Amino acid sequence: MAASLRPLFQHRDSNVRFLAIQFYMDVMDFTEPIEKRHVWPEVRKCLVPLFCHLDDDVEKVAEAALKTLTFAAKFLKESQLKRLLRARDKYGAAEYLAREGGRVTNVYMQQGMLYLKSEHDFARLAAVRFLGLLGRHIMDWREEKLPIICEALKDMADDPNPSIASLASQNALILETVEKRRNGTIGKHTVYAQVRRVWKRMPPWLSMWCWC
Structure with a gap:
């Protein structure tokens, strides 16, 4: 039910x-x-x-x-x-x-992607925001969730709402930068540790805009 x-x-x-x-x-x-x-x-x-x-x-x-x-x-x-x-x-x-990690991450990722396809602007915007955060917190490299989230956000660049398209592109760019660094990193550094380094180098107005 x-x-x-x-x-x-x-x-x-x-x-x-x-x-x-x-x-x-x-x-x-x-x-x-x-x-x-x-x-x-x-x-x-x-x-x-x-x-x-x-x-x-x-x-x-x-x-x-x-x-x-x-x-x-x-x-x-x-x-x-x-x-x-x-x-x-x-x-x-x-x-x-x-x-939250483990199996829940898969569920949250799938649901976020489902809402990217919503006919409601508010729902797509919320999904972009959430997937951006989810990508920054992913610790499990084996399941390759980060590239999937990056691609989903990049696909939103053609969204009819300019605000959603811009926010999705910015989040995808940040996560893509982390993904490139991850592929070239030796040792067991978490994705979140890397993304925080990228985040700190961003101008304050831009890091806030990626959520607003």
Whole structure:
């Protein structure tokens, strides 16, 4: 039931989006305590889609997304994420999600890419922002996630919204620079350590613009 609600988050009709997001919270709320651990994987899959709606162009949908995402953080016992959301720290929340590793990274990456194809500008912009952060935090070199994210962001250079196209290009450029350095690096340095060096060399106005 809960899995079938996620596609409705991207619905053209804002009322459908609102009801789907609100109902998703109701599903979590009415889950029996003994069943919660079995539902955790499904709830975790809703985090990035809900994040992409925090700036929904319809205020009631954005508020429903924030409320449901906060409830999901509580459901998953992610106290730090819950605090960030209660403080309405969207960047901090995105950073928190991007730092998670393992199998979750694959799920988050796939969901971010799905939202790159959204018909809603706010959703594509949120996906570009999140994938940029996710790429900066990837530690696992074996699965070659970073080049996949780079290519996805480069493909957004033709986005009809100039702001989205520019932001995607800037994030792709940063991650591509890290990827080139990674390929030429000897030793086990993390991608994140490299990207921080690139980030620090950027002018302050540009590093902030890559999120704004």
